[in-house]
Amino acid sequence: MTVQQQALAARGAAQTLATATRSRKDAALHAMADALAKAETAVLEANATDVRRAEEAGTSAAIVDRLRLTPDRVGAMVDGLRDVAGLPDPVGDVVRGWTNANGVQVRQVRVPFGVVGIVYEARPNVTADAAGLCLKSGNAVLLRGSSSAAASNAAVVDALRLGLADVGLPVDAVQLVPGPREVTDELMGARGLVDVLIPRGGAGLIDHVVRHSVVPVIETGVGNCHLYVDASADPEMALAILLNAKTQRPSVCNAVETLLVHADAAPRFLPTALEALARAGVTVHGDARTAAYGPDVRAVTQEDWETEYLSLDLAIGVVDSLDDALAHIATYSTGHSETIVTDSEAAAQRFTAEIDAAAVLVNASSRFVDGSEFGFGAEIGISTQKLHARGPMGLPEMTSTKYVVTGSGQTR
Structure with missing residues (x-):
C-alpha cells in the first residue's frame, strides 16, 4: 500500500473518530491496552531483534537505550493507554464563547486535526503513546518509525489494531508506514491528505522535516x-x-x-x-x-x-x-x-x-518537563516552537478549533 493509499484510508477512519463518543474511544483505548499486554512476549521478541541489529551496527549506547523495551517499559505503555482513557476528552470543549449584541451566539470549540503523521526515531514506546493520544483526540495516525525499530513498531501496531477491531472502530485509525527513506518524503508531501506532521528525534531528522515538509509541522525540539x-x-x-x-x-x-x-x-x-x-x-x-x-x-x-x-x-x-x-x-x-x-x-x-x-x-x-509529570497522561513530544503548542503536548494540543455561530434568523 502506498503512502497516499494509507492516508486516504486514515481520512476515512478519521471521519468516524471525529464523531465517536468518549465512551467508545475510551473502550478502544482499554482494548488496545489489553491487546498490547497480551502481546508482550511477541513485542519483546521483536524488540530483541531490533536491539541486536543496532548493537551489531555499532549504534551508540544512548540510542540503544531509547530503542530497548523491557517488561516494565511495555507495562508503562499499557498503563499509558489506560491513563489516556481516564483523561477528559478535549473534543467539543468550548474554548470561549459569547453572545453578540444582536443575539448571535459565537463559540470556539475543539475539534480533531483529522490525520496526524508522526515521524520518529527509535523509542518504540512512542508508537503506543502517539496512537493513544491521537485516538482520544479523535485523530487517525500514520506512524513513520525508524528502520532501527521496525520489528518492535510492527508488533506494537499489530496489537493496537487488534484492540480497535475488538470494539468495532476502524483499524486504519492506527497505521504503520513502512518502507525506505523515500517514504518519509512522500509523507511530508501528502498535503491535503495529512493534516499535520510531528517529528520526534534528533536534530537532523527534525531539521529535515521542518525544512522540506509541505504538510504543516509542529516542531518538537532537541534538548540542549x-x-x-x-x-x-x-x-x-x-x-x-x-x-x-x-x-x-x-x-x-x-x-x-x-x-x-x-x-x-x-x-x-x-x-x-x-x-x-x-x-x-x-x-x-x-x-x-x-x-x-x-x-x-x-x-x-x-x-x-x-x-x-x-x-x-x-x-x-x-x-x-x-x-x-x-x-x-x-x-x-x-x-x-x-x-x-x-x-x-x-x-x-x-x-x-x-x-x-x-x-x-x-x-x-x-x-x-514531561507530559505525565504535568498530569497530561502520555505525550506526543515537547514542542519548542511558538505556534499552537509549546511544551509537553497532551490531548488539547492534539486538537484544532472551529467556530460555531448560532442565530435565530439574524442577517448582517
Whole structure:
C-alpha cells in the first residue's frame, strides 16, 4: 500500500473518530491496552531483534537505550493507554464563547486535526503513546518509525489494531508506514491528505522535516538543557537536582547537558559536585575555572556547549554573574527546558522572565518537563516552537478549533 493509499484510508477512519463518543474511544483505548499486554512476549521478541541489529551496527549506547523495551517499559505503555482513557476528552470543549449584541451566539470549540503523521526515531514506546493520544483526540495516525525499530513498531501496531477491531472502530485509525527513506518524503508531501506532521528525534531528522515538509509541522525540539547554580543556591539542593537531571535517564531530551555555576558558589559546590558526578560515571567537559576544582576534567570545546549529549557527559562552566549565565543560555539553548537553583526571589523572577524556552524551572529537576509529570497522561513530544503548542503536548494540543455561530434568523 502506498503512502497516499494509507492516508486516504486514515481520512476515512478519521471521519468516524471525529464523531465517536468518549465512551467508545475510551473502550478502544482499554482494548488496545489489553491487546498490547497480551502481546508482550511477541513485542519483546521483536524488540530483541531490533536491539541486536543496532548493537551489531555499532549504534551508540544512548540510542540503544531509547530503542530497548523491557517488561516494565511495555507495562508503562499499557498503563499509558489506560491513563489516556481516564483523561477528559478535549473534543467539543468550548474554548470561549459569547453572545453578540444582536443575539448571535459565537463559540470556539475543539475539534480533531483529522490525520496526524508522526515521524520518529527509535523509542518504540512512542508508537503506543502517539496512537493513544491521537485516538482520544479523535485523530487517525500514520506512524513513520525508524528502520532501527521496525520489528518492535510492527508488533506494537499489530496489537493496537487488534484492540480497535475488538470494539468495532476502524483499524486504519492506527497505521504503520513502512518502507525506505523515500517514504518519509512522500509523507511530508501528502498535503491535503495529512493534516499535520510531528517529528520526534534528533536534530537532523527534525531539521529535515521542518525544512522540506509541505504538510504543516509542529516542531518538537532537541534538548540542549542548562542548569544554572546561582550565587545564593543551597549546595545540597543544587547537587540533588543536578544528579537527577543528568543521571536519572541521560538519553532523554529533558536531561541536563550543561551546568553553569556562579563564581561565588563554585568553591562550596563544585568540589563535591565533581566527586559525585565521577561516582555516577559522568564525564565532565569543563572550562579552566571548573578544572581547578577537581581532576579528570576534559577541556570543554565550542562543540560541547552546542551538544545534546544524550549520554553521561556534561559540559560545565563557571560564570561571574546571572547576566553571564543568561547570555550563555541565550546563545546555546535549544528552547527546551532551562533551570535555575537559587534562594533569591529576584534572581528566580529574572530568570523566568528572560529565558526563552518551552519550560523554565526554579529549584526543580528538568526531568519534570514531561507530559505525565504535568498530569497530561502520555505525550506526543515537547514542542519548542511558538505556534499552537509549546511544551509537553497532551490531548488539547492534539486538537484544532472551529467556530460555531448560532442565530435565530439574524442577517448582517
